[in-house]
Amino acid sequence: MxxxxxxxxxxxxxxxxxxxxxxxxxxxxxxxxxxxxxxxxxxxxxxxxxxxxxxxxxxxxxxxxxxxxxxxxxxxxxxxxxxxxxxxxxxxxxxxxxxxxxxxxxxxxxxxxxxxxxxSSGLEQAEQLRRDFVANVSHELRTPLTAMMGFIETLRGPAREDPVAREKFLAIMESEAARMNRLVLDLLSLSRVESEERRRPAERVDLSMLVNSVVATLSMQARTGHVRFQQQGMEAPVFVRGDPDQLTQVFHNLVENAVKYGGAGGEVTLALRHIAHEPVLRGPAVAVSVIDKGEGIDEMHLPRLTERFYRVDSHRSRQQGGTGLGLAIVKHIVSRHRGKLRIESEKGKGSRFTVILPAGQDRR
The missing domain is CATH 3.30.450.20 (PAS domain)
Incomplete structure (x- = not known):
């Protein structure tokens, strides 16, 4: 040769x-x-x-x-x-x-x-991600399970005949069980989204109606937290190709987070606008922004917000019932729709989460 x-x-x-x-x-x-x-x-x-x-x-x-x-x-x-x-x-x-x-x-x-x-760097990184994921899931489940086992032991012993303690412990156990259930549901949702990520949805979805529906669903929670909604650009139908259930999940997560963590400002704005040409998507696009006037997020945290189980404030997130998977699910759903998630925030000045989706119905 x-x-x-x-x-x-x-x-x-x-x-x-x-x-x-x-x-x-x-x-x-x-x-x-x-x-x-x-x-x-x-x-x-x-x-x-x-x-x-x-x-x-x-x-x-x-x-x-x-x-x-x-x-x-x-x-x-x-x-x-x-x-x-x-x-x-x-x-x-x-x-x-x-x-x-x-x-x-x-x-x-x-x-x-x-x-x-x-x-083999990619394989090593994938294996490390797998190990980290298993460790995080184990930690998230072990903490409430340990607490529940302690309460069960107490209810069988010292608090057996104490109705006040019994009701208190049962309420805590119910809360921890609900959090574990949310975690399992989010894990299943993340797995399902990842398995479908290469297959772009083709259903015709009215984005205005979908976002308005999410706002209506969360209106009671917003009133409880003394938060009012402002909506812009959603008067007329705006159609994109998408999975209505998954897009509902995206905006439900983003709006709920804005109410929970950014509600201190008393107002959450949802703004829909058309983009004539989005460079990243190489064509026309529709952008929906969820804007709050809350505490904001330090710049150092922004690149990692969509990582699984990453929390800016772990204690506060758990108190609010967060699983640490919401933004990871949002990122994967937006990716499946060939879109882009943009996060902007400044400490003390609130946050803006923007979902940008291709507007051309025939675009692949």
Whole structure:
């Protein structure tokens, strides 16, 4: 196999690939390898491009198997034919450590080695997210369960004949059970939204009527909290493509949050407006903003607000019955509708949550 064929084959591969000749010099690399390890890799000793003793030993053992023993491969990975080597390693490249699966094998038809590096950073991050998610769910469930078990023990013992204590503890247990139920429902909702995220809804939805319906549903809660609603731009029907149940959930979450956490200002405004051209969506759009005059949110928290279980004030959120999943659900629903969620807030000056949806009904 000549050098041009090898170069063309390497260039077509999506993972980082390096070809090394019998003298240990790099003869060809592809774009992925350049992105991973940097420029000017060809025609230099391999050991200077990737300073990892195990990989260097593997390359030397493939080039000169009679004099260099291969390093011990990872037994959990499939073996490489013709005396090759495969392992999961952490390599240092351009000032950062990268978890990777590295395969070293012989060049077909000539003396040399082929080094394939598959960046596992994404898999590591996904696994860490999974671990964090399980830990967060466990914590959110364990706290009310522990409290309920303590109350049950007390009701069976010292408070058995105390009606006042019994009613108090039962009320707390009911509240904690309701919070756990909300958490489970939100987890199921998040799972359902994520499973459908790649499939854009196609139903014709009147956004004005939908938002007005959400306001009517939450009007009693707003009056209880001494909050009044102001509505702008919702006099006429405005149609978008969407899932009415999911969009209702989006605006219910946003408006309820505005009443709960931003209600100190006494007013929540819902404003609908048309955008002739939204750059991010590359076309006309409809924007619905939920604006409060409450305490506002410190700028440092804004990038993380849509993370699962992230709370600006954990104690206050739990007191208000929050599960920490509401904005994560909103983000995924808006993403499914090919829209954008914009969050603006300043400490002491209130917050504005804006949902921007494509206006063109035939847009995909």
């Amino acid at each position: 000549d050098s041009k064929v090898i170069h063309d084959l390497i260039a077509a591969l999506p993972v980082a690939v390096i070809a090394v000749d019998a003298g240990g010099r790099i003869t060809a690399v592809n774009a992925a390898a350049t992105t991973l390890l940097g420029d000017r890799l060809t025609d230099r000793p391999f050991v200077t491009a990737l300073r990892h003793p195990t990989i260097v030993q593997a390359v030397d053992s493939v080039i000169d198997p009679a004099h260099v023993r291969p390093p011990v491969p990872d037994p959990s990975l499939s073996a490489v034919e013709s005396g090759g080597y495969r392992n999961r390693l952490v390599i240092s490249a351009q000032g950062r450590d990268i978890p990777a699966e590295v395969t070293v094998s012989g060049l077909p038809g000539r003396n040399g080695a082929l080094v394939v590096i598959e960046d």
